[in-house]
Amino acid sequence: MHATFYLLLATSLARFLLRHPGGARVPWIIALSAVLAVLYALPFLTAAALRERPATPFASGTRPTPRRLAWLALVVAVWLVLVVLAPSFGWCAVPLFYTGLRTLPPRAALALVAVLTGCVIASQVRLAGRYDPDLILGPPAVSAIATAVFAYMQRQAARQRELIDDLIRTRRELAATERREGTLAERQRLSMEIHDTLAQGLSSQQMLLQAADRVWDTDPVKARTHVRTAESITEHGLTEARRFVHDLAPADLADGGGLAQALRALAERESDAGLTVRFHVEGAPVPLPDRVSSALLRIAQGALANVREHADATTAALTLTLLDDQVVLDVADDGCGFVPPTDSRTPAGVRGHGLPAIRARAVQLGGTLTIESAPGEGAVLSVSIPLEPQR
Secondary structure, eight states: OHHHHHHHHHHHHHHHHHHSTTOTTHHHHHHHHHHHHHHHHHHHHHHHHHTOOOOOOOOTTOOOOHHHHHHHHHHHHHHHHHHHHOGGGGGGHHHHHHHHHHHSOHHHHHHHHHHHHHHHHHHHHHHHTSOOHHHHHHHHHHHHHHHHHHHHHHHHHHHHHHHHHHHHHHHHHHHHHHHHHHHHHHHHHHHHHHIIIIIHHHHHHHHHHHHHHHTTTTOHHHHHHHHHHHHHHHHHHHHHHHHHHTTOOOGGGTTSOHHHHHHHHHHHHHOOSSOEEEEEEESOOOOOOHHHHHHHHHHHHHHHHHIIIIIOOSEEEEEEEEOSSEEEEEEEEOSOOOOOOSSSSOOTTOOOSHHHHHHHHHHHTTOEEEEEEOTTSOEEEEEEEEOOOOO
16 A cells, blocks of 8 residues: 555656646645655654554554654645645545554544545546546545455454464463473372382381391391391482482383393392292383383382282282283282272272372373282282384
């Protein structure tokens, strides 16, 4: 529309110069045309000099600035003088319709459009020198079309702004939800890590130190053995704490020996005079994802901790079964057994988070947890994790 204004202004000036060469009004027309061209470009030149954005269209609930109103008044006034001196400049009003609609509130803008339309009609009748219905009906039709197009564009722009605002608000809400979910997931991860490493290690240390205290006077050698075992567990727990703080693999997996070697080391470490833990692996060795190996090792640690603390068992067995499409870990014991929960929730009054943590780890990897047990008949815990097909 700005380009159209300057094109109409140049065309009107050229038409006047061709029709009235050497006339007395020519210097005034040229000067006023130059002034109008500079005035029309003034807001953009000022914005460019100040590195600001040009003025935006009028928005509901706001008022145009006095500087903007003064600028519009000057542009219209200079144009009116030009139309009085040279009616051929009348059609420059069409771009001014949009300028007024962009600058003024709706009612004031419509009043300005009506005034400009009247001036165009008068200039065209004067230029033709006769009455013509086309000259009376043409300018109002053009102004009506221009106003309707502008109103439609404004509605579309308003809808687009609403959609953009809704999109931005939705993205912010989604980001906040994702942050909350990430925080909860990290808290759950840390709680499971602490339960399966530090908490279980501290529990084992407590039991060993209590046992050492009971036989300290009667059997010093056995008491020292308990203390040395507790010291070993403390060292291992310290290594685990340092590694999971940095979100690294479990210490038993850090040497690169794989899950089978880590489970074998776990079985040896958990075996003592009161509990014998055996390890057995079935199937051909297959490379396992780090997440799967870490989760199964944590599950085995948590399950053996539950056996030691609650089952009153003398023997436990870890069995790792490697298949083409899944890996299965079984933890069995000959302890007192229990009634397995019917859902994933911890029954009221039951202490500990072992089984919910094991189930959560399995579910995170798309696996399942199965528990077979009965009072007095021991227990078998089985975790199955699906694997991607090997190619």
